[in-house]
Every structure is written in structure tokens, then in C-alpha cells.
Amino acid sequence: MEILVQIARDLLLAFVVAVGFALLFNTPRRVLWVAGLLGGAGHAIRFLLLQHQVGIIPATLSGAVFIGLAGIFMAHRVHTPPVVFTMPACITMIPGLFAYRAMLGCIRITDLSTAKQNPEVLAVTVHYFVITASLLFTLAIGICIGALLFRKRSVKSMFRRTF
């Protein structure tokens, strides 16, 4: 029961994040809800996987790939290019905290005596930098999953053959 409440909280917060960024990106008003829904669902999937001891990179990849695939499906329904809502949806999983720690590490390294006294600051900084880059890359993979998996050149023509 507890876990259901947590998932609902996660989904709701991610919904707000995705809609906020969709507003910033000027996503058409009629599809704002799609961005929110995909962002919420993708982030909830990641949350659930993290609860089950899946690593943060595979968990984020799963969430992003879900957003990418569901985005292609929704694009056909609402007649918009998928990127219009997959982009704000994937922003919900942006690795802000890791990026911040990497940057803070860089500031510490500028002081040589700190770096010499406490050499592990180097390892920590590099770790956060690498994990930030990896997470950003998994988000990019999620958004262009269509270009990777399907040979058709546009989402619209993918569904057109059925008519």
C-alpha cells in the first residue's frame, strides 16, 4: 500500500515537471497533457525499478525508452511529431543532482591544497561527471528510439500503410 502512494506521488510530481517544461518549449496546448502523462509514467517506471535494486543507468534507460515508444504511439493519435512531448517528458529524469556534485567537485579541485589533502575528491568528481554524461546519453537514446529501431523515415508514414 505504501509503495502505491509513493508511486502516485512520483507520477504526480513528474507530471508537473513535464508540463512545466512543455510550457517553456511551447508545446501546443492541446498536447500538454500527453507530455505530462508520458513524463509521469516514465519517471514512475524508473522509480519502481530503482526500488527493486536495478542500477540507475538501466532504470533510466527503461524509463526513457518507454517514453520514446509511447511517444511514437501517441504522436499518431494526436497528429504531432513525437519530439514535442517526448523531450519535456525525458527532462523529468535529467541528472541535475549529479551534475551539481560534479561541478562542485571541479570548484574544489581548483584549490591544489584541498586536492592534495583529500585526493578522493578527484575520484568522486570524475564519477559524478561520468554518471551525468551516461544518464544524459540514455535520455537521448530514449528520445530517438524511433530513428534507431524503425527504418521508416517518419512516424506518420509508419502507420500509414495500414490504411
Add this chain to the structure above:
Amino acid sequence: MSDASPPLTQDRDEHASAPACRVADFLLDLGAGLLASGAHTGRVARNLERVAEAWGYRMELFVTFTGLMVSLKSEVDPTERVARFRRVPLPGVHFGILTEASLLTWRVAEERLPIGEVEQRWAAIRKLSHHPRGSVLAGIGAACASLCLLVGGDWRNAGVAFVAALTGLFVRQEVLKLRFNPMIAFVTASFITTLIAGMDTVFHLGGSPEKTLATSVLYLIPGVPLINSTIDLIEGNIPTGISRGVFGGFILLCIAVGMSLSILLLGLHNF
């Protein structure tokens, strides 16, 4: 001369007779508009190809980060050919224009709209407004507050993140209005945001003030250039992929510079 005997080729001629110069100018305008609204290279190529084909032209397209070159050759009259170039501004993000342009080019391909009508429709799309400023500011404030809650901040941290992000975005919009260099706008906005977000660390508010600092600048993240860079690289458009990546990376650097200035000013790196 009745309607019963129209020349068979009239319909086709009408489209093919749009002069190559006019079609090329329209294609460049459309392409530049798409690039400026956050389209990746592949999207621009697909949209323009759809239109060129519908009007009976073979198109060759060269997209760079700062310019667009198109050469057209009529499929009906091989002497009708033209090559044109146009500079494009730095990319921004406007997914509304992207959507409407995509719908318009599909209509051109399917219904063979004449060029005059398409030019008018495109001019209307270019004037498409942004979302109301107030709702964007409130939306971004709420988004950054929610991100803060998602990474484990409490309500007070989220409140500070809300104010910090909202104020920072407002400052960025104002700086951009004054026509400063866009990179200055990023540095200023991230400086102001971090200055406000540092307040809960300074005054020991909430459970995890570090989370506020980390999440309140996220509205500045150049997600669109970075993702477009990856898509371009995947699709083999290496030069534009590299340019977009460098552009996005440099914006990240600007954000980091603004944050560092604030953090050093507040002395937060010693916490």
C-alpha cells in the same frame, strides 16, 4: 470552351509552373524557421523534401549549424534549376511552430496545395505566439520545485527552488529582451537563481538544502541542442551533430560559471 475539356496536364502544370526561385526561397524560409524552432537536421530534410517533391522538383539540401543551402531541379523542365543559400539564426525552441510546419508539409504532399496559399499559411505559423508569460513562469517554478521534491528535498527546499527558478527565468527573459549576447543571459540567470537557491543553505532551512541548489537551475539545461546533437550523430549528420553538441556544451559551461560565481560568493563550497 467548356469545363468538360480541361487539358489533362493542367493540374500538374499549375504546380510545376511555380518558378524554381520562388520555391527555393520558400524552402529556405521554411528550413530556417524549423532550425530556429529546434528541429534536428533530419526533420528539416524530411519536411523540405515533402514540399519539393509535391511541386515537382528534385532537391539537394545542405544543412549547417549557421546556414542552409538548397538546389532545385524541375522534374518537368530540366532547364528550370536554381541554387540558393541562407543564413539561419542561433536555434531556440518553439515546438508549436515545429508541429504546425510538419502538418503543413504533409498537407502540401497530400493535397498538393498551391504555393501562394502555402506561403500565406507559413507566414501565419511564423507569427504563432508563445504560451502566456505568466503561465510559463509559474510552470517552470512548479517544475523545478517538483524536481527538488523528486530528488528528496522537503517542502521548504521546494519552495525556495520555486522562487529561485521563477526569478531566474524572469531575469533571463529580460536580459534577452535587451538584446544582450544569449550566453550572458545564461550566466546571469544561473547566477541569480543560485544566489536565491543558496538562501536555504545560508539560513539552514529545510532538510536537504543541497537539493535546492542542484535542481533550481535545471530550467536552463540545453536539452534540445544536446538531444538534437545525438540524433544528428546517430543519423550520420556529423558536422551539425558536432556543432549542436558544442553549442549545448558551451551553454552548460555558462550555467556552471554563473553557479560557481554564486557559490563562491556565498561561500557554499566550504559547507
